[in-house]
Amino acid sequence: MYRYFIRRLIQMIPVFIGVSLITFALFYIAPGDPARLIAGQRADPEVLAQIRKSWGLDQPWYVQYIKFLGRIVRLDFGRSFKTNIPVLESILERLKATAVLALFSFIIAVGIGVSAGIISAVKQYSIFDYSAMVIALLGVSAPVYWIGIILLLIFGFKLGWFPLGGYISEYGLKAVVLPAIALGTRPAAYFARLSRSSMLEVIRQEYIITARAKGVPEKLVIFKHALRNALIPVATYAGMVVGDLLTGAVLTETIFAWPGLGRLTVQGILDRDLPVIQGTVIFIAFIYIIANLVVDLSYALIDPRIRYE
Amino acid sequence: MADELILQQSIRKPRSLWKIAWKRLVKNRLALVGLSIVLIIIFIAIFANYIAPYDPLKVDLSKYLLPPSREHLLGTDEFGRDILSRIIFGARVSLQIGFFAQVISISLGTVLGLLAGFYGGWVDDVIMRIVEILFAFPFLLFVIAVVAVFGPGIQNLYLAVALIGWAGVSRIVRGQVLSLRERDFVASARAVGAGTLRILFKHILPNALSPIIIEATLGMGGMIMLEAGLSFLGLGVQAPTPSWGSMVQAGLAYMRSAWWYPVFPGIVIMIVVFGFNLLGDGLRDALDPRLYI
Numbered sequence: 168m169y170r171y172f173i174r175r176l177i178q179m180i181p182v183f184i185g186v187s188l189i190t191f192a193l194f195y196i197a198p199g200d201p202a203r204l205i206a207g208q209r210a211d212p213e214v215l216a217q218i219r220k221s222w223g224l225d226q227p228w229y230v231q232y233i234k235f236l237g238r239i240v241r242l243d244f245g246r247s248f249k250t251n252i253p254v255l256e257s258i259l260e261r262l263k264a265t266a267v268l269a270l271f272s273f274i275i276a277v278g279i280g281v282s283a284g285i286i287s288a289v290k291q292y293s294i295f296d297y298s299a300m301v302i303a304l305l306g307v308s309a310p311v312y313w314i315g316i317i318l319l320l321i322f323g324f325k326l327g328w329f330p331l332g333g334y335i336s337e338y339g340l341k342a343v344v345l346p347a348i349a350l351g352t353r354p355a356a357y358f359a360r361l362s363r364s365s366m367l368e369v370i371r372q373e374y375i376i377t378a379r380a381k382g383v384p385e386k387l388v389i390f391k392h393a394l395r396n397a398l399i400p401v402a403t404y405a406g407m408v409v410g411d412l413l414t415g416a417v418l419t420e421t422i423f424a425w426p427g428l429g430r431l432t433v434q435g436i437l438d439r440d441l442p443v444i445q446g447t448v449i450f451i452a453f454i455y456i457i458a459n460l461v462v463d464l465s466y467a468l469i470d471p472r473i474r475y476e
Numbered sequence: 477m478a479d480e481l482i483l484q485q486s487i488r489k490p491r492s493l494w495k496i497a498w499k500r501l502v503k504n505r506l507a508l509v510g511l512s513i514v515l516i517i518i519f520i521a522i523f524a525n526y527i528a529p530y531d532p533l534k535v536d537l538s539k540y541l542l543p544p545s546r547e548h549l550l551g552t553d554e555f556g557r558d559i560l561s562r563i564i565f566g567a568r569v570s571l572q573i574g575f576f577a578q579v580i581s582i583s584l585g586t587v588l589g590l591l592a593g594f595y596g597g598w599v600d601d602v603i604m605r606i607v608e609i610l611f612a613f614p615f616l617l618f619v620i621a622v623v624a625v626f627g628p629g630i631q632n633l634y635l636a637v638a639l640i641g642w643a644g645v646s647r648i649v650r651g652q653v654l655s656l657r658e659r660d661f662v663a664s665a666r667a668v669g670a671g672t673l674r675i676l677f678k679h680i681l682p683n684a685l686s687p688i689i690i691e692a693t694l695g696m697g698g699m700i701m702l703e704a705g706l707s708f709l710g711l712g713v714q715a716p717t718p719s720w721g722s723m724v725q726a727g728l729a730y731m732r733s734a735w736w737y738p739v740f741p742g743i744v745i746m747i748v749v750f751g752f753n754l755l756g757d758g759l760r761d762a763l764d765p766r767l768y769i
Contacts, residue, residue: 186609189609189613194625197626198627305746305750308745308746309742310724310745313724316724316731316738316739317739320731320739324732410617413614417616444624444625451614455613
């Protein structure tokens with residue numbers, strides 16, 4: 168296990184470097200003069216020259232990249248062009264809100280998705296199975312921001328059960344319900360489809376037939392023998408869900424005025440604030456990589472076959 | 477008796493994989509629903525000029541945010557434009573962008589996957605390492621970053637898709653090639669002197685087509701969703717061209733007084749993506765039941 172852990176960690180290094188290189192390249196070849204973006208379109212040539220020097224923009228690309236790499240290793244993403252606040256500070260300030268939203272969405276997605284998938288598999292071809300799978304496919308097909316709007320229209324505006332947007336500090340836990348449902352719908356749908364097919368596969372295995380033949384009660388067969396094995400492939404999807412939740416947050420937070428990373432990104436885009444966009448993109452990519460690593464490692468813990476490969 | 481059976485079997489006409497798949501597909505009701513949705517939306521996109529009741533760009537401020545009625549089945553927007561007509565013309569935009577984005581990502585992914593799988597060695601290593609790095613970016617986020625940096629617009633959306641969208645496809649194609657390149661028919665082609673390109677595109681590619689077709693169909697829904705998401709953020713199709721995503725975004729501001737404005741374009745996005753997903757699922761079952769997940 169220890170060796171597997173080390174190997175996976177070493178494998179991460181080129182991916183981290185690749186991600187930083189691509190992010191750097193993207194902003195290096197971006198059209199427009201960054202010095203002008205910082206100082207404004209009508210800045211004096213002297214001011215521009217000074218900015219180029221102090222930001223290192225006059226250096227060749229590889230020097231800029233190595234400096235960039237050195238900075239992001241220290242989690243220094245520079246300062247916002249617009250507010251001059253360090254980008255990391257803004258990110259950390261917003262991270263909690265996004266984490267809360269993602270956590271609640273994840274709980275909803277796993278709770279509803281996995282149980283619907285398991286029931287569908289156990290009652291294959293029943294009305295429940297068909298409707299759950301059609302709803303799941305609709306859930307995958309609906310844009311997250313549109314689900315948000317529908318929820319707001321019905322439960323916020325019409326029924327008045329939940330606030331029309333805003334954070335926990337204002338409205339308490341009520342504020343998180345609608346955004347979490349909106350953001351959790353898509354992963355819930357995936358979890359449902361995945362756990363159904365995984366469960367169907369396990370149910371047909373010989374050890375399940377053996378358990379039934381021995382006269383083990385059906386409930387025990389499903390929950391004790393089948394479920395544990397069926398959940399292994401479902402667990403791998405959990406890593407990808409983090410990516411889904413983080414990008415979904417960009418759209419969901421816009422709808423619900425949720426003060427998280429997503430809104431910070433969108434604000435950065437609207438202001439064409441390159442350090443903010445660069446910082447949030449690279450930060451989210453890193454979280455995504457780490458989440459996948461954690462899932463991989465826990466996967467190896469659950470399923471011993473993986474680490475002996 | 478046994479002889480008769482063998483005789484019967486040998487007389488039976490050989491059936492191609494595509495015919496068998498088609499038969500399986502039309503037996504699958506959900507897949508047929510998906511196919512119908514897809515065909516209808518393609519029809520609407522092509523004949524938008526004849527189907528749309530109004531000019532999608534015609535501004536008439538006297539018709540400001542009218543609710544659904546006989547004259548305007550899905551209501552009007554803040555410029556008095558007919559929402560139904562805008563949705564109908566929006567089909568053109570969405571399908572076109574979805575289609576071209578898919579063409580870019582599928583063709584790039586196929587070529588790179590073929591090369592990686594067939595040559596192996598360092599070619600495979602380089603391509604697969606790049607794929608791994610690209611997988612570290614959540615797709616939508618990467619596209620948002622590219623469009624945010626290079627400026628809004630469709631060309632930059634294509635650029636982003638070309639940069640990253642091929643990764644998934646290339647992995648699937650590579651997997652197919654790895655198992656196909658050791659088969660006898662490839663060895664025989666090589667033995668009779670076929671060149672690498674001929675072997676790749678004439679012998680291996682046709683046998684790897686099923687997963688590519690499935691991926692292309694399922695991915696089409698994803699691309700339509702991507703365009704709508706970008707337009708929703710104001711980074712995709714620019715006004716006044718009608719796009720489903722930008723309609724939802726514009727409607728958001730009038731949600732309280734005109735619910736129909738953001739709701740209907742969203743329903744259309746959902747139905748169309750649903751159609752492509754159903755069809756993709758159906759194709760997967762029909763073309764290769766083993767791939768079923």
